[in-house]
Amino acid sequence: MASHSDKEKTLGDVLRSHGVSRRSFMKYCATTASMMAMSPAMIPMIAEALENAKKPSVIWLSFQECTGCTESLTRAGASTVENLIFDSISLDYHHTLQAASGHRAEEAKEEAMHENHGKYLLVVDGSIPMDNPGYSTIAGISNYDMLMEAAEGAAAIIAVGTCATYGGLPKASPNPTGAVSVSDLIKDKPIINVPGCPPIPVVITGVLTHFLTFGALPELDDLGRPKAFYGQSIHDRCYRRPFYDKGLFAETFDDEGAKAGWCLYKLGCRGPTTYNACATTKWNNGTSFPIESGHPCLGCSEPEFWDGGGFYKALSIPTADVGETVLYTAAGAAAAGVALGALNRATKGSANKAHEKVTLEDLEK
Structure with missing residues (x-):
C-alpha cells in the first residue's frame, strides 16, 4: 500500500522523478487526445490536469480469471508514459501485484476502502460465480460478497477483460459455475467496460x-465501452479491408492469398462484427495485431464470443470409413494433422497395422 507521502505527490512529480521530459509528456497528451477523439485544443487542458492530479486510490479485485488482463498491462514493454500513468495511481490492493499477503493484505483493502470511501476506483477482472460461493473465494469471502462490499464505496467501477464485462470463458455453455458479469450485479454505480481477452493495455x-483529467468516465457506447476505443469495427480500420472490397480472400492459412495479405474473412475472421482498437493501436508497443500476423480476429471484445460458433471454418469433409474411424480429405495441414492422429491412434496395437504409418499423401489419394 502506498505511503501517505507518496499519495501527496502529483502525477507531474512522479513523471519528473522518472526523467520524463516535457516533450515526451506533451506527446503523450496529444496522442491521448487523438485516441479519445478530442480536439487538439484539449491538449493543454489534459496536460495541466494530469500534471496536477493526485494519485487516486485503486482497488483491483480478481475473480474467475486467468491473470491475462494483469499480464497484458504489466508486460506492456519498456518504461513509457503509459506505464508511468499506471504506476502513478495508488494501487492499494491487487491479488497478483501486492507485496502483502494473508490478513495484512485484507487489512490494506479495508483501510483503503475506509480512508477513500466514495472516491476510490474499483477495477475488477474475472467473472463472478453465483451457483456456489465455494467456486471462488478470497480470504474465505465469496467473490459476490467481496464485490458488493467494495462497490458500495467506489466512485466508479472499471470492468477489465471479457470475463468481467460479459462473463467470458467461465460463462460459456454450459456455464457450470453460474458465472455473471459485473454489470449483471451492480446497477447503482457508473461502470465502464474494457473488454478483450485480454484488453489492450493503452x-x-x-x-x-x-478519469484523472476530467474526474469522470469517457463517453460510452450501448455496451458500456469507451467509444474512443470501441467506436469502430476492426474491419473498418483493417489494412486488409481493400482486399475484402475487391473480393480477394485467403481460402487457407498458407495459400497464395494468405501470403499476399488478402482478407481473412473466409477463414473465420470476425473483424466486421468486432469493435476494438486493435487495428490502429495494435499490441506489443504498436508492433502488430492478430490479423497483421496472419490470424483472423476472434471477436474477443464482443459478448458471448466463446459461444458464437467455431473460431475456424471447417477445412475438411468426410470421404470414407475405415472401421470406426472416419478418414478426411484434408484441405490444409491442420485438418490433416487431426485426421492423421485419429487414424494412427485407432490402428495402434493392431498386429497387422503396427508397422504402418499413415501419411499425408495417403489422405490426399
Missing part, C-alpha cells in the same frame, strides 16, 4: 487518464 491507461 485502453486501460487511457480510461485512467480520462
Whole structure:
C-alpha cells in the first residue's frame, strides 16, 4: 500500500522523478487526445490536469480469471508514459501485484476502502460465480460478497477483460459455475467496460487518464465501452479491408492469398462484427495485431464470443470409413494433422497395422 507521502505527490512529480521530459509528456497528451477523439485544443487542458492530479486510490479485485488482463498491462514493454500513468495511481490492493499477503493484505483493502470511501476506483477482472460461493473465494469471502462490499464505496467501477464485462470463458455453455458479469450485479454505480481477452493495455491507461483529467468516465457506447476505443469495427480500420472490397480472400492459412495479405474473412475472421482498437493501436508497443500476423480476429471484445460458433471454418469433409474411424480429405495441414492422429491412434496395437504409418499423401489419394 502506498505511503501517505507518496499519495501527496502529483502525477507531474512522479513523471519528473522518472526523467520524463516535457516533450515526451506533451506527446503523450496529444496522442491521448487523438485516441479519445478530442480536439487538439484539449491538449493543454489534459496536460495541466494530469500534471496536477493526485494519485487516486485503486482497488483491483480478481475473480474467475486467468491473470491475462494483469499480464497484458504489466508486460506492456519498456518504461513509457503509459506505464508511468499506471504506476502513478495508488494501487492499494491487487491479488497478483501486492507485496502483502494473508490478513495484512485484507487489512490494506479495508483501510483503503475506509480512508477513500466514495472516491476510490474499483477495477475488477474475472467473472463472478453465483451457483456456489465455494467456486471462488478470497480470504474465505465469496467473490459476490467481496464485490458488493467494495462497490458500495467506489466512485466508479472499471470492468477489465471479457470475463468481467460479459462473463467470458467461465460463462460459456454450459456455464457450470453460474458465472455473471459485473454489470449483471451492480446497477447503482457508473461502470465502464474494457473488454478483450485480454484488453489492450493503452485502453486501460487511457480510461485512467480520462478519469484523472476530467474526474469522470469517457463517453460510452450501448455496451458500456469507451467509444474512443470501441467506436469502430476492426474491419473498418483493417489494412486488409481493400482486399475484402475487391473480393480477394485467403481460402487457407498458407495459400497464395494468405501470403499476399488478402482478407481473412473466409477463414473465420470476425473483424466486421468486432469493435476494438486493435487495428490502429495494435499490441506489443504498436508492433502488430492478430490479423497483421496472419490470424483472423476472434471477436474477443464482443459478448458471448466463446459461444458464437467455431473460431475456424471447417477445412475438411468426410470421404470414407475405415472401421470406426472416419478418414478426411484434408484441405490444409491442420485438418490433416487431426485426421492423421485419429487414424494412427485407432490402428495402434493392431498386429497387422503396427508397422504402418499413415501419411499425408495417403489422405490426399
